[in-house]
Amino acid sequence: MSRSNGIPQATVSRLPLYLRVLAALADKQVTTVSSKTLANQTGVHGANVRKDLAHLGTLGTRGAGYEVAVLLSAIAAELGVEEDRPLAIVGVGNLGRALAQYAGFSSRGFRVAGLFDNDPVKTGELIGGIRVADPSTLADFATTEHPVIGVIAVPGHAAQGVAEAMVGVGIASILNFAPSLVKVPMGVLVRQVDLATELQILGFYHRHREQPSEPESQCPSPHSSTPST
Amino acid sequence: MSRSNGIPQATVSRLPLYLRVLAALADKQVTTVSSKTLANQTGVHGANVRKDLAHLGTLGTRGAGYEVAVLLSAIAAELGVEEDRPLAIVGVGNLGRALAQYAGFSSRGFRVAGLFDNDPVKTGELIGGIRVADPSTLADFATTEHPVIGVIAVPGHAAQGVAEAMVGVGIASILNFAPSLVKVPMGVLVRQVDLATELQILGFYHRHREQPSEPESQCPSPHSSTPST
DNA sequence: CCCTGTGAAATCCTTCACAGCC
DNA sequence: GGCTGTGAAGGATTTCACAGGG
Numbered sequence: 001m002s003r004s005n006g007i008p009q010a011t012v013s014r015l016p017l018y019l020r021v022l023a024a025l026a027d028k029q030v031t032t033v034s035s036k037t038l039a040n041q042t043g044v045h046g047a048n049v050r051k052d053l054a055h056l057g058t059l060g061t062r063g064a065g066y067e068v069a070v071l072l073s074a075i076a077a078e079l080g081v082e083e084d085r086p087l088a089i090v091g092v093g094n095l096g097r098a099l100a101q102y103a104g105f106s107s108r109g110f111r112v113a114g115l116f117d118n119d120p121v122k123t124g125e126l127i128g129g130i131r132v133a134d135p136s137t138l139a140d141f142a143t144t145e146h147p148v149i150g151v152i153a154v155p156g157h158a159a160q161g162v163a164e165a166m167v168g169v170g171i172a173s174i175l176n177f178a179p180s181l182v183k184v185p186m187g188v189l190v191r192q193v194d195l196a197t198e199l200q201i202l203g204f205y206h207r208h209r210e211q212p213s214e215p216e217s218q219c220p221s222p223h224s225s226t227p228s229t
Numbered sequence: 230m231s232r233s234n235g236i237p238q239a240t241v242s243r244l245p246l247y248l249r250v251l252a253a254l255a256d257k258q259v260t261t262v263s264s265k266t267l268a269n270q271t272g273v274h275g276a277n278v279r280k281d282l283a284h285l286g287t288l289g290t291r292g293a294g295y296e297v298a299v300l301l302s303a304i305a306a307e308l309g310v311e312e313d314r315p316l317a318i319v320g321v322g323n324l325g326r327a328l329a330q331y332a333g334f335s336s337r338g339f340r341v342a343g344l345f346d347n348d349p350v351k352t353g354e355l356i357g358g359i360r361v362a363d364p365s366t367l368a369d370f371a372t373t374e375h376p377v378i379g380v381i382a383v384p385g386h387a388a389q390g391v392a393e394a395m396v397g398v399g400i401a402s403i404l405n406f407a408p409s410l411v412k413v414p415m416g417v418l419v420r421q422v423d424l425a426t427e428l429q430i431l432g433f434y435h436r437h438r439e440q441p442s443e444p445e446s447q448c449p450s451p452h453s454s455t456p457s458t
Numbered sequence: 459c460c461c462t463g464t465g466a467a468a469t470c471c472t473t474c475a476c477a478g479c480c
Numbered sequence: 481g482g483c484t485g486t487g488a489a490g491g492a493t494t495t496c497a498c499a500g501g502g
Contacts, residue, residue, distance in 0.1 A: 005437040010493060012433050016426040020408065034461065041410065047464095047495060054463060062462050063502030079429050080436045087428075094327030101323065104408050104425035109432065148435060149428070173435040175428055179249065179333055181270065189438075191431045195422070196333035197245040199316075199378070199404055200308050202420045203338065204241050206377060206402040207309045208234040209418075239471060263483065276473055276486095283485060291484050292480030 007078075011052045017042050018052070019075045019108075025068050034065040079109070086113035086145050088171065090162045091153035092122050092132050095177055099151060100127045113145045114138075135165060142169035149173045156180035163190070236307075240281045246271050247281070248304045248337075254297050263294040308338070315342035317376040317400065319391045320383035321351050321361050324406055328380060329356045342374045343367075364394060371398035378402045385409035392419070 021041045025033060035053070039046040053059055053066065056074045060066045076082060087110050089096055099105075100112050115127055116135045125132045133141065141147070150166040152159050152174060159178035166174055173189040176182055179197075184190055250270045254262060264282075268275040282288055282295065285303045289295045305311060316339050318325055328334075329341050344356055345364045354361045362370065370376070379395040381388050381403060388407035395403055402418040405411055408426075413419055 007437075008493070013426075013430055015433070016423070016429040019429075020426075021410070036461090043410070045495065047497090048493085050462060051464080051494085058463080060462050061502075062500070063460055065461065079433055083436075085432065085435075094323050094330065098323030098327060099424060102424060105428065108425055108429055110428060149431065151428075172438075173431050175431050181250070181272070189431065189434055191427060193422070193424070193427050194245070195328060195331060196337055197242075197249075198420060198422050199334065199339060199380075200245040200248075200337055201242055202378065202402050202404050202418060203309055203314065204244070204307065205418055206314075207312075208236075209401075237471070265483085274473065276475090277471085279484060280472085280486080287485080289484050290480070291478070292482060294483065 007055045011055055014042070014044060014052055015075050015079055016108075017044070018049075018071070019079065019081070022068055022072045022075065026072060031068055032065050033068055033071070035060075038066075081107075081109040083109045085110050085149060086147045087111065087149050087151055088114040088116065088138065088141065088145075088147040088166070089151040089153060090116045090135060090138075090166070091155075091158075091178075092117040092119075092125075092127065093153065093155075096151075096153035097127060099153060099177075100130065110149070113147055114141045116141075135162070138165055139169050142171070147171055149175065152176045152178050152182070154178055236284045240284055243271070243273060243281055244304050244308055245337075246273070247278075247300070248308065248310070251297055251301045251304070255301060260297055261294050262297055262300070264289075266294075310336075310338040312338045314339050314378060315374050315376040316340065316378050316380055317343040317345065317367065317370065317374075317395070318380040318382060319345045319364060319367075319395070320381060320387075320407075321346040321348075321354075321356065322382065322384075325380075325382035326356060328382060328406075329359065339378070342376055343370045345370075364391070367394055368398050371400070376400055378404065381405045381407050381411070383407055 018038065021038060035046045035049040038049045042049070053071065056078055059070050059074055087105070089099055089112060092100070092115055096115070096117070100115055105112060112128065112130060115130045115132045116138060117123060117132050118135050122132050123134050148171065150171040152162050154162055156179045159176060159180045160182050163174055163176070163182040163184055167184055167188055172187065174182070174184065174191070176190055176192050179194045181192070182190060247267065250267060264275045264278040267278045271278070282300065285307055288299050288303055316334070318328055318341060321329070321344055325344070325346070329344055334341060341357065341359060344359045344361045345367060346352060346361050347364050351361050352363050377400065379400040379402070381391050383391055385408045388405060388409045389411050392403055392405070392411040392413055396413055396417055401416065403411070403413065405419055405421050408423045410421070411419060
């Protein structure tokens with residue numbers, strides 16, 4: 001067992017997108033899709049959709065297309081949607097709250113298991129059924145809940161300290177929303193998301209407005225990627 | 230004048246990163262950097278840093294390195310940081326609030342000019358000096374403020390409607406945080422950011438844990454890109 | 459005809475390696 | 481010596497184009 005994976009990064013970053021579109025189709029009782037339809041709804045080129053899906057196995061049938069249910073379960077399996085992965089979120093400002101209450105996590109195999117903030121006004125508060133605790137209790141929390149992923153939602157200057165605390169309690173994957181790079185020992189995965197960065201990139205293309213050109217008259221839009229180390 | 234731009238997408242997506250690191254260096258009174266230092270602090274390969282910066286002109290001096298001030302102003306000019314670009318944010322949930330109060334925007338040439346939410350409980354509320362208004366007043370707002378960029382921070386099912394309203398009042402660039410694809414007429418730029426997607430990508434690499442390998446023992450981390458339309 | 463799966467071509471991006479300058 | 485700027489090599493990803501099955 002376990003030829004770990006040979007799925008290209010670019011494909012991985014699109015799997016959540018396919019998952020979302022397919023879930024919407026399943027909701028509408030659609031049972032079958034073609035790569036063309038998926039292409040229209042995701043903004044990914046049709047051939048690219050097929051290549052991506054081919055990485056997960058031979059899922060389609062030649063004349064017909066793909067069964068929505070088959071694709072859904074294949075992608076869900078790849079992304080671990082069926083698992084129950086406890087999250088620790090540190091920083092309960094507006095962003096932390098938004099994340100804590102975000103319904104999209106639980107339906108994708110994540111469970112917000114712990115909320116931490118060093119502001120005494122916030123500790124003790126109940127958010128989505130979780131009581132906000134002081135970060136000093138992170139170690140205790142980790143021994144009982146074994147969180148696998150940590151989410152940093154604190155101001156930039158505090159991010160490095162939080163990251164180190166997370167690594168210290170055995171968290172090996174970190175999603176960092178703070179606008180500041182964190183350094184971690186090798187072996188720890190960090191993924192950086194910065195809201196201002198996204199806005200600046202959009203702003204750049206807005207200034208240098210120069211249609212990258214697209215044939216379709218209506219066009220959905222891609223998004224983001226590149227993992228870490 | 231105006232040979233629009235030949236800056237590769239990958240470079241554009243790193244400019245905000247450089248800007249941030251350089252601003253931090255300038256704060257520390259550092260006047261000079263080498264590509265190696267920038268590489269260490271950004272996680273981008275040294276040669277790549279140099280190629281990126283070369284796209285903005287000949288900014289360095291051979292034996293010495295780069296002047297922080299020169300790089301800062303070159304990148305700032307490219308990203309339009311000196312401008313005053315009004316933003317309209319629709320959706321004042323936790324995420325919308327976080328965005329509205331995010332200090333990082335104003336220092337990067339953006340100004341939150343309008344906040345909108347169709348929840349009557351929220352309209353009238355003051356956030357960061359801006360009064361939350363009903364989305365039906367978006368058109369009036371647009372005629373006086375001329376927002377160039379719209380930010381969607383509403384639940385997924387409402388995103389398409391908001392996008393259409395934005396396009397209707399002349400907004401040509403949209404940053405969409407809703408977990409749902411929006412279709413827009415061609416010519417409109419959309420950039421999609423989904424918090425759950427980022428978490429899922431991180432989760433994938435967590436499951437298929439297989440070090441992508443890196444020589445350094447401490448490693449910062451890249452982030453995200455790809456534009457739209 | 460319909461569609462998927464896939465080699466081959468094309469494009470984009472990163473890394474190497476070094477010439478040229480301080 | 482150190483360091484930038486850059487051609488050339490190497491990878492990765494996207495797109496094309498079509499073979500092959502329904």
